[in-house]
Amino acid sequence: xxxxxxxxxxxxxxxxxxxxxxxxxxxxxxxxxxxxxxxxxxxxxxxxxxxxxxxxxxxxxxxxxxxxxxxxxxxxxxxxxxxxxxxxxxxxxxxxxxxxxxxxxxxxxxxxxxxxxxxxxxxxxxxxxxxxxxxxxxxxxxxxxxxxxxxxxxxxxxxxxxxxxxxxxxxxxxxxxxxxxxxxxxxxxxxxxxxxxxxxxxxxxxxxxxxxxxxxxxxxxxxxxxxxxxxxxx
Amino acid sequence: xxxxxxxxxxxxxxxxxxxxxxxxxxxxxxxxxxxxxxxxxxxxxxxxxxxxxxxxxxxxxxxxxxxxxxxxxxxxxxxxxxxxxxxxxxxxxxxxxxxxxxxxxxxxxxxxxxxxxxxxxxxxxxxxxxxxxxxxxxxxxxxxxxxxxxxxxxxxxxxxxxxxxxxxxxxxxxxxxxxxxxxxxxxxxxxxxxxxxxxxxxxxxxxxxxxxxxxxxxxxxxxxxxxxxxxxxx
DNA sequence: CGGAGGGATTGACAAATATCAATGCAACGG
DNA sequence: CCGTTGCATTGATATTTGTCAATCCCTCCG
Numbered sequence: 001x002x003x004x005x006x007x008x009x010x011x012x013x014x015x016x017x018x019x020x021x022x023x024x025x026x027x028x029x030x031x032x033x034x035x036x037x038x039x040x041x042x043x044x045x046x047x048x049x050x051x052x053x054x055x056x057x058x059x060x061x062x063x064x065x066x067x068x069x070x071x072x073x074x075x076x077x078x079x080x081x082x083x084x085x086x087x088x089x090x091x092x093x094x095x096x097x098x099x100x101x102x103x104x105x106x107x108x109x110x111x112x113x114x115x116x117x118x119x120x121x122x123x124x125x126x127x128x129x130x131x132x133x134x135x136x137x138x139x140x141x142x143x144x145x146x147x148x149x150x151x152x153x154x155x156x157x158x159x160x161x162x163x164x165x166x167x168x169x170x171x172x173x174x175x176x177x178x179x180x181x182x183x184x185x186x187x188x189x190x191x192x193x194x195x196x197x198x199x200x201x202x203x204x205x206x207x208x209x210x211x212x213x214x215x216x217x218x219x220x221x222x223x224x225x226x227x228x229x230x231x232x233x234x
Numbered sequence: 235x236x237x238x239x240x241x242x243x244x245x246x247x248x249x250x251x252x253x254x255x256x257x258x259x260x261x262x263x264x265x266x267x268x269x270x271x272x273x274x275x276x277x278x279x280x281x282x283x284x285x286x287x288x289x290x291x292x293x294x295x296x297x298x299x300x301x302x303x304x305x306x307x308x309x310x311x312x313x314x315x316x317x318x319x320x321x322x323x324x325x326x327x328x329x330x331x332x333x334x335x336x337x338x339x340x341x342x343x344x345x346x347x348x349x350x351x352x353x354x355x356x357x358x359x360x361x362x363x364x365x366x367x368x369x370x371x372x373x374x375x376x377x378x379x380x381x382x383x384x385x386x387x388x389x390x391x392x393x394x395x396x397x398x399x400x401x402x403x404x405x406x407x408x409x410x411x412x413x414x415x416x417x418x419x420x421x422x423x424x425x426x427x428x429x430x431x432x433x434x435x436x437x438x439x440x441x442x443x444x445x446x447x448x449x450x451x452x453x454x455x456x457x458x459x460x461x462x463x464x465x466x467x468x
Numbered sequence: 469c470g471g472a473g474g475g476a477t478t479g480a481c482a483a484a485t486a487t488c489a490a491t492g493c494a495a496c497g498g
Numbered sequence: 499c500c501g502t503t504g505c506a507t508t509g510a511t512a513t514t515t516g517t518c519a520a521t522c523c524c525t526c527c528g
Binding site (some may be wrong): 008075079081083085086091096097102105113128129136139142144146147149152157159233234 | 240252294309310312313315317319320330331333334337342362363366369370372373374376377379380381383384386389391392393428464467468
């Protein structure tokens with residue numbers, strides 16, 4: 001066990017340098033010397049749908065870079081209500097708040113099979129202190145989070161239920177591949193746009209009847225972007 | 235004119251070092267040497283209610299540190315709708331997105347008389363490149379923005395109209411002084427919590443009748459926190 | 469003083485959404 | 499293969515919220 005951890009720690013710098021999607025991730029701008037500052041193991045982990053990356057109550061130990069997949073960030077109201085405040089995809093980072101000493105601010109749950117790099121917070125802290133090359137990437141990640149959050153407020157929390165759902169699907173379609181996007185459960189759709197499960201279901205059913213979306217399998221569909229934009233306006 | 239600008243540039247470092255609220259602002263951690271890197275004028279400006287700090291269409295030249303006051307960040311939907319996505323108070327920064335090369339993401343409008351430091355983006359860019367002491371403060375500002383945005387999604391965009399308004403007022407009460415908080419126009423309340431002006435008005439009127447809030451003047455009120463928390467739950 | 473103008477409030481009604489309940493559908497395990 | 503289980507869908511109503519319009523209340527200005 002000890003040995004394995006040490007191996008991982010030793011290999012991490014090399015593996016990171018060779019990472020196929022490094023241009024997309026937090027460590028994009030680091031150089032060889034920077035990687036030598038990594039003295040704790042960074043593990044690549046895979047999760048399947050429904051798995052929990054972490055909960056707000058978990059010990060704040062790791063940041064996660066999303067290599068592949070889709071996750072939801074859930075936040076709870078004092079009265080028990082819950083709301084999905086964002087969705088993470090390739091290149092996003094979960095747990096940035098740890099860098100400023102905060103506990104995890106969300107529960108993070110896997111929607112589509114996901115691969116992540118699990119990075120000890122100490123590693124990023126150290127790099128953050130000693131290499132300016134990480135700073136810009138950190139700022140970019142924060143900025144992206146704010147932009148997304150603002151968009152969820154303006155796009156997904158305003159207007160009629162149906163148009164909110166339409167705008168959500170257009171957003172998910174941009175994340176997905178050309179003709180296939182992740183269609184969340186009706187309950188999750190409701191939690192994303194602030195409506196009930198039933199109303200979400202009615203909207204989706206209506207889109208299906210109108211032929212604006214076509215169900216491919218239980219969790220995926222294709223949509224007619226032009227038509228859907230019509231629905232998104234009122 | 236030229237001369238005045240040069241004077242300002244020369245004075246900025248000293249004035250910033252002596253700033254009475256420096257512990258609250260972006261430059262909190264800078265040292266004397268850092269301030270020598272400032273080669274463009276930082277001006278302190280005052281705005282009265284209704285003034286516009288900037289619009290999305292403005293040239294991206296300045297960041298603003300809020301010394302005092304209250305402002306709203308407004309974002310527009312393609313179909314013309316608008317939504318207030320956040321409110322800024324003392325210590326907050328407007329225009330952080332410029333540091334990453336983005337244009338202004340909001341229109342920023344003064345709600346209560348406001349003093350700001352207007353900082354040329356080049357100054358922050360330079361400091362950001364050359365002093366790590368600024369980084370932590372930048373990250374803190376971004377983090378605060380995300381936390382606020384998430385809270386606006388969960389607190390102010392979920393539940394019945396009345397409870398959203400209640401939660402908004404509780405939030406504003408925390409910003410204000412002990413027994414006096416800024417009570418926005420009904421139209422702004424609507425734009426903050428995603429309901430119509432009329433529904434906002436009905437909620438406020440109901441709170442007044444129930445004695446949960448007391449109007450002090452046109453734009454200020456006091457509230458009974460305990461009672462209001464009752465309303466905020468359903 | 470009187471009148472104009474800009475919010476705020478209220479009422480009446482329409483429309484949208486939530487709620488409660490039943491049914492349909494498909495995957496899964498025994 | 500059949501029953502169970504977990505969603506999704508749909509229907510029937512109850513509530514909430516939006517819409518349209520009128521009135522009220524101030525403040526400002528001539």
